[in-house]
Amino acid sequence: MNAFELALPDTLAGAVSLLDPEDPTIRVMSGGTALMLMMKTDVFHPTQLISLRRIEPGYSQMGLLPDGSFRIGAMSTLSDMEHDDALAGFAPVIRQTMKLLSNVRVRNVATVGGALAHGDPHMDLPPVLVALDAQVVTISPEGERTIPVAELHAGYYETILSGNELIKEVIIPPQHARRASYLKCTTRAVKDWPALGVALTTDLDGDTARDTRLVIGAVGEKPIRVAEAEAVIDGQILSDKTIAEAADAAAESVETIEDELGSAAYKTQLVRVYVKRALQQVANQNA
Amino acid sequence: MKDVMTQTIDFTLNGKAVSAEIQGHWTLVDLLQQGFDLYGARQSCGQGLCGCCTVVLNGKPVSGCLFLAALADGATIETIENNEETLDPVQEAFIEAGAFQCGFCTPGFVLMTRQLIAEIPEPSEEEIRLYLTGNLCRCGTYPQIIEAVQKAAARMRAA
Amino acid sequence: MNDQITQIRAVGQSHPRREAREKVTGRIEYIHNLRLPNMLYGKIFRSTVAHARIVSIDTSEAAACPGVDMVLTGEDIRKIMPDPHFGVMFHDQPVLALDKVRYVGEPVAIVLASDPNVAAEAVALIDVDYDELEPVFDEMEALSAETFVHDELKPGIPEIQFLKGVRDTNVGFPYQLRHGGDVDKAFEEADRVFEHTFRTHPSAHVPLEPPVTVAEPTGAGLTLHTANQSPSFVRYEISRLLGWPQHKIRVRVPYLGGGFGAKLWIRLEALVAAAALLAKRPVKVSLSMEEQFYTITKHGATLKIKSGLDKDGRITARKCEVFWNGGAYADIGPAVAFHAGMTAAGPYDIENVAIDSFSMYTNRPVAGAMRGFGHPQLIWAYENHTDMMAHELGIDPLEFRRRNILREGKEHATGTALNTSSVEKVLDRVAERLQWGKPFERGEGTVKRGRGFAIGIKASIAPSTSEAIVRLGADGSATLMCSSVDMGQGSDTAHAQIVAEVLNMPVEMVHVVHPDTDVTPYDTGTLGSRSLYHMGHAARLAAEDAKAKLEELAAEVGAQPGSNVPIWELFARKNGMPVGHVVGTASFIPDGHIPPDPMTGQSPHITPYWMLGATGAEVEIDTETGRVTVLRMINVADTGTQINPKIVDHQISGASIMQLGQTMQEKVHFDFGQVTNASFADYKIPSMLDIPQIETSVLDGAEADGPFGAKGVGETGSFCVSSAIANAVFDAVGVRVSEMPITGETVYRAMRAAAGEPLEEE
Known part of the structure; x- marks a missing residue:
């Protein structure tokens, strides 16, 4: 690691005032685990780090x-x-x-x-x-x-x-009776970076799904909301048929990328299976 | 390269008030090894994934290899060297169960186990596995570690 | 000596490890912890290309960096080591690259500085100009490639001098075995012939304490404090490189934070020794976790196996061809090709056997021995092959093995008979523990369950030498001095138990001196499960010698045989005070070793003992993703008498967990020779969430010539895990995986292909 200055402001506003949008070598350090990894592997060379450890307790x-x-x-x-x-x-x-x-x-x-x-x-x-x-x-x-x-x-x-x-x-926002599920899928060790993660929330009015939010993490460059699958689900009863159709819609619409966790084709299959399972889990939750 | 920057920090180490002159880039592991000749917290994977560098900071275990020493100013730090006179029930259970081979990961497992039992006095095997999954043992002593944790927890509940 | 009436039983008891307290309090000594006054830290600059001539190395900017003491390149090493190439078998590995680099990650230069952070920063300022050459990465491509990793072979040890000067080849060492009659004729006469090819991937040892060495120039010589499994060899090799007498080199090894074969022979020692002598100051090099992946790996291999069978399902002929991807330098690779090659046909009674086993040079990081010495790879091949044949023939895998295993007294393909080890008992035990033949819950819905097993055999390393000294003191204690390295396997504890048993004293009264070549005598090395047998004998014999000398002392000072004069008084009578020692010594080389014939590999006495293992596995498969979960693993080991049953149990289960990781999730990935997952974030060793229920079952009949009937067990648990799991996967879903690791994707693709709906390739 190179040498850098460390600032420990007392207020969040104080921290903001130390930042310079033109200088990417000045960065805020919150918990610091990710930043420390980048510094130790020479990916990031800061000139100044602004630690948030001393800012107002209200922010924690x-x-x-x-x-x-x-x-x-x-x-x-x-x-x-x-x-x-x-x-x-x-x-x-x-x-x-x-x-x-x-x-x-x-x-x-x-x-x-x-x-x-x-x-x-x-x-x-x-x-x-x-x-x-x-x-x-x-x-x-x-x-x-x-x-x-x-x-x-x-x-x-x-x-x-x-x-x-x-x-x-x-x-x-208030969740009221919304049901939620997160299924993490790893392909090497059980505890690993996710090959994908399926997050799902929905309102089940009786058996009919409304305002479903289906989000897939880790397959792309950012979390992907799968509107195509949500459209299949909303207004429908979460039957096996609907669930299977939604899973297929997700698999078809989400673009996957090959890496050491799996090929693109395999990840597409994982999307299908894990979307199905997340929907099944939500359908089976007690209201 | 800039000149090495040093600063002085004050903190509590294993119950004693101490101060140390540190370099800005030092981690807690550097601080303990170079400042205090304490080697129980060790850098192995360097990424916070193996747990060999476990240090208890303000009552919570953290990865000492990913935490800047400068941020420990004013903190309370406990290490594996905090009870040298008498072994605690966790250490005794690790010895009885044979829960280590090379011993490099052992301080991390002992510190994490103390924390686990403090949080969950009667942990199930599933809870033990989940809590300790961030500590790795290349010798493969996991079955014995699980046994040791259960033994220590039972003994501490009885005490 | 006879002041105790009852015989103390030390052997066979599960004494806690003697260093247990130091380990749970974090105070144990590792080289990782060592800091010497005035010490410099070295950071290695590594090659970024796989195969190239070095045009120029510019170290000026790094050397000018404030705080940098020295920057050394290969030419600097020559100033102190005239021919700076090391290696346990071939003298082919340069201390720092000289004219060429041969793999990505090869050490090219080293920066020395008082502050390790400064050394690390300065390394980034070194600039090397390369003239790139065609690289070769795959062991099969290396066979026919036009590019050669080495211009000519440089054999080191006498046994392989016939390879001296051989040019234009990537075959580092060819091993062959011919047993029985004409194997080709036997195939012609066979009722059925099966041929399969398997592959295994390179994986990494990654002990949690990465290799680390400190070299300290002393007045007349050099002390190496090093995390190494073979201190005696380090002394020999460094003295050879420097042209110094051996006594000027002292090698000290305290405890190791894991070894598994990663810390054998020379790792950092030659480089750090040269750096310290050139800098005239102590130097320490600690590898990072990432650097371990560039330093030593486990062999990937291609294994071809062909069997001919008669109409009764008896194997009559077998041909094995094994190609080991040894990386850029030989290290112990040729011995892996030789030693594992020996048993490539398995624990089977086959009349006609032909084995060819080749250690191949490629432009990859060096492959060395890793727990099992090539056997887990071989057993992966022959036990998959065995189940595949049984399935094709419609014979139950247990019955098929029963028809073909080596029975007691029968000759193994090497020409050596099995002595006390019984393949039949190992096979029966694993079948019994699996309740083979009884109904088995096969899962429901999208979850399928299966079970499988495998058996395997390994010979001990031979010939090899262990020397020991036992010193008996006036205070009634004993001190064992030996060069076995306790890297977690518990050798200190086991050897102390043996000495205590001979001397009839409490184990706590035996002190074990760690390897220090100024004090502890020669030992081949702590490898291949050899220590308990070889050093166990040496410690036993040295203790017996000390006991005899104590009896001589008793006679000398007038104590009647069998009298109860205490030890302190014997010494007091001799020395005027209760002080002094008697010293017992021993050198042990197993009797009767006959080197195998170089053309046929045959020998009537090729190994002092055999090691047999079996694993049974129960698995569950998520058929929608292919993901395999191992539910239960039973490891059967033929252990000989257990000196310390608890440590034996933990060695077996630990080895099986290590092999489980390599079976299911560990693989070193390369992109044009560059390791792309050199960290624990991307190279996943097992955590507590990855392990099944693990059971150990031992066959502990005494090994005929073992010390108190004991023999080594450190590797046995690793042998059969991979093939047992592959066989269980087949049992569950009917697909065969021929290349590890057995990932969900591998299984899912195989299932889709079997269903006629293959998943698209990239």
Whole structure:
């Protein structure tokens, strides 16, 4: 690693003021695991790191808001999210996702803001947050703005955030009786980067599905929402036939890429199988 | 290349207030090895995946090879060297079960097991496997480690 | 000596490892921990191309870097090592590349600095200009390639001098065995003939402590503190390279953070020794996890196997051709070709056998021995082949093996009879534990279940030497000095138990001195499951010698035979105070070894003992994805008497878990010679979530000539895992996987192909 300066601002606004959109060697370090990996492998040579460890404690807290949505401070660690009972009651899928996400030590350090801002397409959490229709609130010298997580990622390790814009919190809208599922598929070790992850939320009105959000992570450059499959499902009863048609629609519409986790053709089959299983799981959940 | 930058940090190490002069790029593993001659936390994979570098920071295990030492200013750090006089039930159970061969991964497993039992006093085999999946043992001592964790948990519940 | 009335039983007891406390408190000594005053850290600059002539190396910018002490290239090494090529069999590997580079990752230069971070930064400033040559990567292409990894072969040891000066070949070493009559004629006369080809992939040892060496110049010589499995060889080879007498080199080895064959012979020692002598300061090189993948791998291989059978399902002829991808330098590869080649026909009673086994040079990282010494690859081939034939013939795989296995007293294809090992018992045990022949739950819906098993055989490394010293002190303690390396397998504990048993003292009273070539005598190396048998004998004999000398002392100082004069008093009578020692020594080479005939491989005494293993596996397959989950694994091992049953059990299950990883998920991927997954993020060794229920079942009848009936078991658990799982997969879904790893995609593709709906290729 090369030599760099380390700043430890006390406020998020202070952190933003240290950033220079023209200088990519100045970066914010939240939990720091991903950044440290990039620095240790000489992928990233910072001149200055801005640690968020000392910013206001409010950014590492979470809870229900009066309007029924759930707010997660961006500095909350993944393990804070895993262990928060209110969040587990609000969206049980998050706690389920955490169990196989990286490992205990990384979850103890990595933050939700950092995970989203990093833009790594191989993560488990972004597709889940997209399926939950979550939004991020950001702060920059221009002020605050709200961005749906679904629009946050622009490509491979790329987001639409500007160089001096930081995520301050994640807001998940009320889920009411929406059902959710996340299925992770690995192809080498059981605990591995996902070859794909299928995140699904839907309203089941009686047996009829509405407002389905089906998101596939890790197969492309960013989480992919599969409108073609959602269209098959919405307004239908989740019968075996509908589920099979939706799985086929997902397999046909999602473009897969060959890598060491599998060929494109095999991953297409995995999309079909895991979309089917996620739908079956949601159909069988107790309301 | 810039000149090496050093700074001084203060923290609590295994119950004692200490300070250290560190280089900006040092990780917790560098800090413990070069600053304090403590080698129980070891860099192996260098990516936070094997657990050999496990250190307990402010009560939570972290990967010492991925955490900047400078950020430990003011923190509390516990390492495997924190109880040298008497072994704890986890260490005793590891010895009884034969839960290590070469021993390189052992400090990480012991520290993680302490944390696991603190969180889940009566862990099922499934819970043990999930919690410890981020610690790797190339000698393949996993069946004995699972046995050791169960033994230690039972003994700690009885105590 | 006779102050204890009851005989203490040390052998056969599951004593905890003697270093257990140091391991659970993190205080154990590894070279990883070593820092010496005034020490420099070395960082290696590696080749980025697979095969090229070096036009120029520009180190000026790196050398000018503040904080850098020295930058060395191959030409600098010549200043201190006139012919800087090392190797246990061939002297073919340069300490740093000289005229050519032969694989991506080959060391070309080294930067020395007081701060390891500075050394790492400066390495990036080195610039090398290459004139690229045609590379060859595949072992089969290497056979007929027009490009040659080496201009000529450079045999080192006497046995292979016939290869000296051989040019224009990538065959490093050809091994052959001919047993019985005319094998081609036997095929002509056979009722059925089956021929199959299998492949195995390169994988990596990746001990969690990567190779690490510290070299320390001393007044008159050099001390090497190194994580190495063969300290005696290191001393010999470094003295040869430097042209120094052996006594000027001291090699120290404390505990190892894993070995598995990765730390055998010379890894970093020659480079670090040269660097320290040129810098006149201690130098440490610690490899990163990534660098391990460029340093040593397990052989990938292509294995062709052909069998002829009579109408009763008896195998009458077998031909095996094995091509080992040895990478750019020989290392121990030729011995793998030789040693594994010997048993390529398996534990079967076959009248006519022809085996050809070739170690091939390619432009890949060096392949060496890894737990099993080539046997897991071979057994992968012959036990898949066995099940495939049984299936074709419509004979149950157990019955088919019963018709063909070697029975007691019968000659193996090498011409050596099985002694105390029984293939039949191993086969029966695995069948019994699997409840073979009884109904088996086969799964439902999209989940199918199957089971399978495999058996395998390995000979010990022969001939080889172990020497030991046992010193008995006036305080009643014993000190064992030997050069066996405890890398986690528990040799310190087992050897101490043997000494304690002979001397009738508590195991805690036996101190084991770690390898230090100034003190501990010669040993071939800690490899191939040889230590317990060879060093076990040496320790036993040295302890017996010490005991005899104590009895002489007792007579000398007037104690009656059988009297209860305590040890301290014997010494006090002699030395005026209770001080002093008697010293026992021993050198053990197994009796009767007869080298095999070079043309036929035949020998009536090719190995002091055989190792037999079997694995049974139960698997579950998700037929929609092909994903295989191993549910249960039973490892049967012919262990001889168990000196420490618990450690034996853990060695067997540990070896099986290591082989499980290589069967299911581990593979080193290459792109034009470049390893593309050189990290734990992309090279997945098993975690706790990947392992099935594991059972061990031992056949512990005494090995005829073993120390207290014992023999080595470190590798046995690795032998049969891969083929047992492949056979279980076939049992579940009716498809055969001929190349590891057995990934979901491999199985799914095979199932689709079998159904006539092949999945499209890329």
